[in-house]
Amino acid sequence: MxxxxxxxxxxxxxxxxxxxxxxxxxxxxxxxxxxxxxxxxxxxxxxxxxxxxxxxxxxxxxxxxxxxxxxxxxxxxxxxxxxxxxxxxxxxxxxAGYGPPSSYAKIIENAHQTGNPYGESNQSATEFLSAQPESQSTGMERLYFIGCTELYREREQVENVLRILRKANVSFGLLSENFCCGSPIYRVGDVGHAKHHAGQLVEQLVERGTKEIIISCSGCFSMFSNIYEDLIVELPSLQFIHITEVLDELVRTGELNLGKIEKVVTYHDPCHLGRHSGIYEEPRNVIEAIPGVTLVEMEWSGKFSHCCGAGGGLKAGRADDAVALGAMRVREAEETGAQILVTSCPFCLRNLRDGAESIKSDIEISSVVSLLMSSMTNYQEGRMLN
Ligand code: SF4
Ligand code: SF4
Known part of the structure; x- marks a missing residue:
């Protein structure tokens, strides 16, 4: 061959x-x-x-x-x-038998043993997912897919997405157990095993009659949108929607009541969402729709955004180097005078937070979802005070 x-x-x-x-x-x-x-x-x-x-x-x-x-x-x-x-x-x-260095290879070993790259027991995920009313629904044409990083490491992101979607009366279903999309395994070169995960997940989606998938992890989103067609023969017709696209639509159509956040904010484009998937405007539209927010740009942003350092398995394989890169990006954000550095990927969120901590930066690290949730809470509390 x-x-x-x-x-x-x-x-x-x-x-x-x-x-x-x-x-x-x-x-x-x-x-x-x-x-x-x-x-x-x-x-x-x-x-x-x-x-x-x-x-x-x-x-x-x-x-x-x-x-x-x-x-x-x-x-x-x-x-x-x-x-x-x-x-x-x-x-x-x-x-050729020269897989990733052993510190990265644990992603593969964990996925082999537990089905997720973090090596976490699936019980806690199943308990959380099956307790959500949406996991019981039978008509699942639109599904919110939760990736392993959010499920096991950034649960608050998931909870905020669920709150926002429910508040806006968006109908959606949830899987009642975790299925890894295969992205972390693919990124470290194990295509065969990534294929297995992708196939298993698509089978679940087909069984449930899913047509549209809302995804809040940019790594999963890029895997679905850009890689699945190479991994799965006869990939069924599925529409992949990033959460920032959904939020942009909800904000534009006035489905959400937003309260003031008087802060200067800068936005870090996750590589998987920006350069790899072409989504730049929607997260910025959501940020700018929040009353009181001033959005400022870093010198390297949008298509030319610098990497936060978390991708390609670096966060698992060379954690200190990933954090050092995260710190470089935080410094760039600080140069804009922003008080909050916002992103829209759980990997970036974690690594920027670790980077900020490593240099004792005062900048707040947040996500588009969390910022929007805070704005909705401010509206609610403002109304309660009035
Ligand atoms: S060295 Fe120059 S030609 Fe080669 S990949 Fe880099 S930019 Fe392209
Ligand atoms: S880390 Fe360097 S080599 Fe790898 S994709 Fe980014 S710019 Fe290219």
Whole structure:
């Protein structure tokens, strides 16, 4: 079978010849490790020599390739799909027996043992989910899918989403137990196992007659929207909607009463939601709809947003490096004068919070969902006072 990396052969050769290195400076991994072999160009050089037969895959190569967070910022430097090629290197290294470093591999081991990348017992998730009235409903054309990170690490996000959807009378169902979408496993190169998870989940959705899926984790959203079609033969027709799209619609149509929050806010675009899925406006619309909020932008934002450092398994595999990158992003937010740094992905939320804590930053870290919930609470309390 032809090595799937051949797809990138001509481009990697061209990259070798131009020797420009434009993609290097803003690469998340290069910013942290400051070595060429940790830059996009360094990884593409390895890919080129692997295909030429002048470099053999190895655990050392795997270590450098897995330092990539998959943020996709390098793709904008010259228009070549570096991040896709690097993900393919992770996959091929896994196939060749050089999987991710052991600190990342626990994601795979945990998923094998418990069905979720955190290695948590599924009992607490099942108890929480089956206690929600929506998990009992039979007509599940629209489903709110809760990813493992929110379910096991950021439960408050889930509770806020549920409150908002209920308040706005949005009809939706819930699965009564957790099914990992497979994203964390895919990102560290275990395509076969990710396929298994994806297939299992889609089977559940088909069984329930689901047509639309609301997703609040940007990592899961990107997995569903961009990767599932490559993993599942004959993927049924499903519509994937990010929670910020739902909230934007609810705010625009006046379904939610919003109270004042007089704060300066900046927004961090999660790589999976922004660059990988093209959703930039909706979260900003929601933030700007809150009375009293002033939205300011960081220098590197929108399409050119710097990575928070949590992606590609870095948060699990090299926690200190991920947090250091989170701290860099927090510093960028501080430079805007913002009081709150808001994002819309539980991975970014966790890593920015850890980054802020590591540098003792005063900036508040929040999410679009939590900010909106606070605004709704302020409205409610204001009415009660009046
Ligand atoms: S910007 Fe493109 S051509 Fe230049 S080094 Fe990076 S990958 Fe190669
Ligand atoms: S995807 Fe991000 S971390 Fe990976 S090589 Fe490109 S810029 Fe660097």
């Amino acid at each position: 032809t090595n799937p990396l051949r797809e990138y052969e001509d481009w990697a050769r061209a990259c070798m010849h131009v020797r420009c290195g434009l993609c290097r400076e803003n690469c998340a991994a290069y910013r942290q490790f400051e070595m060429d072999s940790y830059s996009p160009k360094g990884r593409i050089t390895m890919l080129h020599h692997w295909l030429e037969g002048t470099l053999q895959p190895s655990q050392e190569m795997s270590e450098r390739v897995h330092a990539c967070t998959g943020c996709g910022l390098c793709d904008l430097a010259c228009g070549y799909p570096q991040s896709e090629a690097i993900q393919s290197m992770k996959n091929q290294l896994f196939e």
